[in-house]
Amino acid sequence: MAVDRWDLEVDLVAVGSGIGGLAAAITAHDCGLSAVVLEKAGLLGGVTAYSMGEVWIGANHLQEEAGLADSVEETITYLKWLGAHYGQEELMRNFVETAPKALQYFTEKAGLRLKIIKDFSDYYYPTGECSKPEGRFLEPEPFPGALLGEWASKTRMSPLMPSGITHDEMFSWGNAANLRGWNWELYGQRVAEDIRTFGPALAAYFVKAALNRGIPLHLETPAIALIRDGGRVIGVRAQKNGRDFLVRARRGVVLATGGYDWNREMAHYYEQLPEWNSSCPPEVTGDHLVMAGEVGAIVASVPAVGLPAMLGMNVPGEEHDGVPLFRGVITEAGLPHAILVNKQGHRFADESFYRAFMTAVRTFDGKTQSYPNWPCFIIFDQNHRDKYPFCAIGPGKPLPEGFAVKADSIGELADRLGIDREGLEETVRRYNQYARDGYDPEFSRGSYPWANTFDGDMKVKPNPNMAPLEKPPFWGVRPTITGMGINAAGLKVNTHSQVINLRGEPIPGLYAAGNAVAFLDIGAGYQSGISNARGMVQGYQAALHAAGR
Amino acid sequence: MEMPEVRQQIVIQAPIEEVWTFVNNLRNWATEMPGYQDFREIDADHSVWQLKGDAGILQKRVTFDARVTKREPPTRVEFTLHGIDEQLDGAGSFTAAPTADGATQVDLTLALEAGGLMGPVISALLAKTLPRDVARLAVAIKERVEAAAATGRTEAPTCN
Numbered sequence: 001m002a003v004d005r006w007d008l009e010v011d012l013v014a015v016g017s018g019i020g021g022l023a024a025a026i027t028a029h030d031c032g033l034s035a036v037v038l039e040k041a042g043l044l045g046g047v048t049a050y051s052m053g054e055v056w057i058g059a060n061h062l063q064e065e066a067g068l069a070d071s072v073e074e075t076i077t078y079l080k081w082l083g084a085h086y087g088q089e090e091l092m093r094n095f096v097e098t099a100p101k102a103l104q105y106f107t108e109k110a111g112l113r114l115k116i117i118k119d120f121s122d123y124y125y126p127t128g129e130c131s132k133p134e135g136r137f138l139e140p141e142p143f144p145g146a147l148l149g150e151w152a153s154k155t156r157m158s159p160l161m162p163s164g165i166t167h168d169e170m171f172s173w174g175n176a177a178n179l180r181g182w183n184w185e186l187y188g189q190r191v192a193e194d195i196r197t198f199g200p201a202l203a204a205y206f207v208k209a210a211l212n213r214g215i216p217l218h219l220e221t222p223a224i225a226l227i228r229d230g231g232r233v234i235g236v237r238a239q240k241n242g243r244d245f246l247v248r249a250r251r252g253v254v255l256a257t258g259g260y261d262w263n264r265e266m267a268h269y270y271e272q273l274p275e276w277n278s279s280c281p282p283e284v285t286g287d288h289l290v291m292a293g294e295v296g297a298i299v300a301s302v303p304a305v306g307l308p309a310m311l312g313m314n315v316p317g318e319e320h321d322g323v324p325l326f327r328g329v330i331t332e333a334g335l336p337h338a339i340l341v342n343k344q345g346h347r348f349a350d351e352s353f354y355r356a357f358m359t360a361v362r363t364f365d366g367k368t369q370s371y372p373n374w375p376c377f378i379i380f381d382q383n384h385r386d387k388y389p390f391c392a393i394g395p396g397k398p399l400p401e402g403f404a405v406k407a408d409s410i411g412e413l414a415d416r417l418g419i420d421r422e423g424l425e426e427t428v429r430r431y432n433q434y435a436r437d438g439y440d441p442e443f444s445r446g447s448y449p450w451a452n453t454f455d456g457d458m459k460v461k462p463n464p465n466m467a468p469l470e471k472p473p474f475w476g477v478r479p480t481i482t483g484m485g486i487n488a489a490g491l492k493v494n495t496h497s498q499v500i501n502l503r504g505e506p507i508p509g510l511y512a513a514g515n516a517v518a519f520l521d522i523g524a525g526y527q528s529g530i531s532n533a534r535g536m537v538q539g540y541q542a543a544l545h546a547a548g549r
Numbered sequence: 550m551e552m553p554e555v556r557q558q559i560v561i562q563a564p565i566e567e568v569w570t571f572v573n574n575l576r577n578w579a580t581e582m583p584g585y586q587d588f589r590e591i592d593a594d595h596s597v598w599q600l601k602g603d604a605g606i607l608q609k610r611v612t613f614d615a616r617v618t619k620r621e622p623p624t625r626v627e628f629t630l631h632g633i634d635e636q637l638d639g640a641g642s643f644t645a646a647p648t649a650d651g652a653t654q655v656d657l658t659l660a661l662e663a664g665g666l667m668g669p670v671i672s673a674l675l676a677k678t679l680p681r682d683v684a685r686l687a688v689a690i691k692e693r694v695e696a697a698a699a700t701g702r703t704e705a706p707t708c709n
Contacts, residue, residue, distance in 0.1 A: 164670070179666055188669025192676060317610035317634075319601065325609075394666050400634065 003227060003235065008216075009248040010034040012546050013236050014539070015223040015287075018046030019532055020256030020514030022206035023102070023539030026110055029213045031547035033251055037215060038238050040222035040257070041283040041321075042154075045203030047258045047485040047515065048532060049156035050280065053198040054167075055114055055138045055536070056529025057099040061107075062116050068135035072096050077130040078122065083523020086302060091521035094495040094541075099533050102540040103138075110209035113141035117167045121449045123355065123527050133449065137529055139167045140201035145194030147208055152194060154219060155207050159320050160279060160327060161198035164190035176331045177457030177464075179389055202532060221245060222283075226253060226291050226510065233295060233509035249509065252546035255499070256513040256539060259487035260286025262323075270489035271304050273362065273481050274374050277312060280485040282323045288516035292491050295510065296501040299518075304488035305359050306524035311376070312482025313391050316400045326482045327391050329378065330354045331455035334445075335388045336467030338380035339431050342373045345414060345423025347431065349373075350443040352451035352465035355526070361481070377417055379410075379424070379476050381469040387457070390477075404477045413474045428469050438462030486531050490518035497542035511542035554660035555679045557687040561653045563698035565645050568653045569623030571694045572643045575615060578628075581689040583682040586610055593617070598630070611635045636664035637671070655690070659683050 011033035014021035025035040058075025106112040125131035227235040260266040261278035334352035349360035407413035446465030456464030498506035514535030584601035619627040630639040639661035663671030
């Protein structure tokens, strides 16, 4: 495309205003380059702001300050194990080695304030090789929204996360298992004062750093296509106020548009699941794959089984940005007094560990050409309703009409849900005995400390993730599968975040960061907080490379 | 935490009688509320409103039972709102006074408070969005009344 006149000329164009795009723009600025951020939505922050705000980095300086032992080699060993040895070692090593440096950089230069989440272990501690009980999971310190000035209302909050309180506070109050024990007055006061935590805080730190540098942030400016001169990407054709907005990128374009959750066709091709919905903002439509595909980029993927699609549900009437709001149903089945079953009424995985039940949901039986564990059903009793939230519906609060099926007995519930009656009755009988024993010989439910902390009830002994289903009425719901913006397929990049073409060569002038990038560096596994860490690292190193550093 | 009440004053370029004709019908309030989804009239003083909340973690349609508690034509209407499916309670009022130049000075108030476990948080979120919503409501009422005054029609069109 020949361009007669550019609307804007800069050195680096970041497409997307999540952590990846903002990290790239900030770093570029600090390297003496001019940068701009183009955001498709009317709000800054992208999926980062919707996230839990966790940043997972091994061998980080906060661990060192806290006297928690870790090393690059141990982190790599854990990631190799986590990724089932599917991750590409060069990319993995680059991520692990660069992440602590990027963290230190944004801490010292950009005002980022993260802290270690107390007693929050790696997902697979202690089973995973070189897993750690604490130190790699970081979260943002509370961020006062007032620091964003007029941009406070233009920076995303999350309808999914309890922004206002920290992980440490939430866990110390008993997490989801003890909502009645939360300090709601403090939480309300923080909200009133616009004190942000979780993903909204993480996004806000990076927005603030960009604002401090005077980096232009263009909202409602979707990038449509890349502009090339010969083989080099030299700019972006975006749209602004209903017309083309041509932005020249003298050093590079960084695609940090997130995944493709709301592009049904891409999700169908790449996730290979029987259903698909998303918790993401609706602007997450795989634009990176379209734009980069047009200039020859290869789309790569890791086994979809490794990445975190969740069970999720839409509470009738809940919407965001004009689309139904799907909340992840991650803790509900793992709390005591609940199980997850298939149509035969059989449990099929450890309900306290979403990684376990989501991989089991994907199981495909070639003999019957069907998914034996799909659809699945969460079965729970009145004790669960009395004590715990369900899909953010508070304990004891009536479930909305059409949301759940209710019955006076397990058998009747099975009939109403279309589940095998005898199968469910036998499963509940057996599970209840396991719960009384505190030990699940079938699926080792509650065996990971992470699961105890995240979706257990620490008041329940001996196993915080297990208690019988015995108090009628009994309830059942049929969740759907819900993406979190962390997808199986994405762009392939090298250790400088340069996008790779079908011939295995970097496309000059084109970079990618965050969830737009295939998880080749990790492989067939996931650990919460990696997505945000990758965005920060890949944006950082893209800008360094574009600056010739 | 006190019930967050928001007040908005506007001048409508129309005689007080025409303003009254508009605001006397609660349907006109409901349909101009930000997030309006549905309105069902039980009787002149009692109606059911469905509004879509846009306040942080409260991103859902909420159904309110709305009742007029006071009418003093042509200067004052008071009403209450009670959440049917959410623990939300509120109250609103309209006060009008003619100005010397034939226009009408209008004073709108709206308050909403959340109860239950999450009440302090929802109330804090509402306190952020309510001023915006009441400001939009005031502008919408002003525009509707002034447009209707220009055409001689102050009743809202209805769909049956």
